[in-house]
Amino acid sequence: MQFLKRLLKIGTAEVHSAIDGIEDPITMTEQGIRDMRQDLDKSLEALAQVKAMSIRAKNEVQEYAAKGEDYNEKAMLILKKAQSGDLDSSEADRLATEALIKKEEAAAGQKRALADKEKFDLNVSQMESNVQNIKQNISKWENELKILKSRVKVADATKTLNKQMAQIDSNGTVALLERMKEKVAQEEALSEAYGDIAHNAKSIDEEIDKAIDVSKTKAKSELEKLKEELGITHSKE
Structure with a gap:
């Protein structure tokens, strides 16, 4: 049929x-x-x-x-x-x-x-x-x-x-995304490195200032200068 x-x-x-x-x-x-x-x-x-x-x-x-x-x-x-x-x-x-x-x-x-x-x-x-x-x-x-x-x-x-x-x-999309992820990780690491450097530099300055007692020395110098202007003689210790 x-x-x-x-x-x-x-x-x-x-x-x-x-x-x-x-x-x-x-x-x-x-x-x-x-x-x-x-x-x-x-x-x-x-x-x-x-x-x-x-x-x-x-x-x-x-x-x-x-x-x-x-x-x-x-x-x-x-x-x-x-x-x-x-x-x-x-x-x-x-x-x-x-x-x-x-x-x-x-x-x-x-x-x-x-x-x-x-x-x-x-x-x-x-x-x-x-x-x-x-x-x-x-x-x-x-x-x-x-x-x-x-x-x-x-x-x-x-x-x-x-x-x-x-x-x-084949279009490189995955590879591109992987590179972007790596770049972000690198930027994060670089940011952290700069933070460490800034922290370390600040700590050294603080240690130096503390060692020479910058504020106390400056105040003492200003005191001596003021006495000289007033004609105050130095007392012997």
């Missing part, structure tokens, strides 16, 4: 697309569904035609049955007219015989039409089964298409993310 071959083609396309990207599974699946819908339209058209033939055969069965009964009644009426003397007996026999022949022809036509109807009914049953099968496959693959589209979106997003992650080192 053509639609089964198309389903196999859809599956094959998906596998090939996953391997080497030759075929797009979404496009192939959508095309497969369109093909199945075309098959469905053709099958429904054929089914309608076969059903029409079955209905016509059924009508023929009824028509031939009615003709058979009609010719049988006519034969009886002819014989009754001959019996009553209204019709010549030989002529009545001839006409009644012709009516019965027509009855047999109608019976044969009825039998043939009935056989045709049975054949058409069998075809209708098989075609209805095929139509139902196509409808189920269309429904199935429409659901599969929704799933495939979701999977493709996830796959594309994952591929893009993984591709970006894979390109990070």
Whole structure:
């Protein structure tokens, strides 16, 4: 069956697309569904035609049955007219015989039409089964298409993310970040070193000032200078 071959083609396309990207599974699946819908339209058209033939055969069965009964009644009426003397007996026999022949022809036509109807009914049953099968496959693959589209979106997003992650080192981003981190660490160390130097320099100055008692020496010098200005002589100790 053509639609089964198309389903196999859809599956094959998906596998090939996953391997080497030759075929797009979404496009192939959508095309497969369109093909199945075309098959469905053709099958429904054929089914309608076969059903029409079955209905016509059924009508023929009824028509031939009615003709058979009609010719049988006519034969009886002819014989009754001959019996009553209204019709010549030989002529009545001839006409009644012709009516019965027509009855047999109608019976044969009825039998043939009935056989045709049975054949058409069998075809209708098989075609209805095929139509139902196509409808189920269309429904199935429409659901599969929704799933495939979701999977493709996830796959594309994952591929893009993984591709970006894979390109990070090649673009030197990680190396740049590592250099920036090292530079910050170096600046922090340099700042700490300057702090130590400033602290050590201040401590040495403080030690020197403490050793010579700068403030006391300066005050004493100022005192001697003031006494000289006032003419105060130095007392001997």
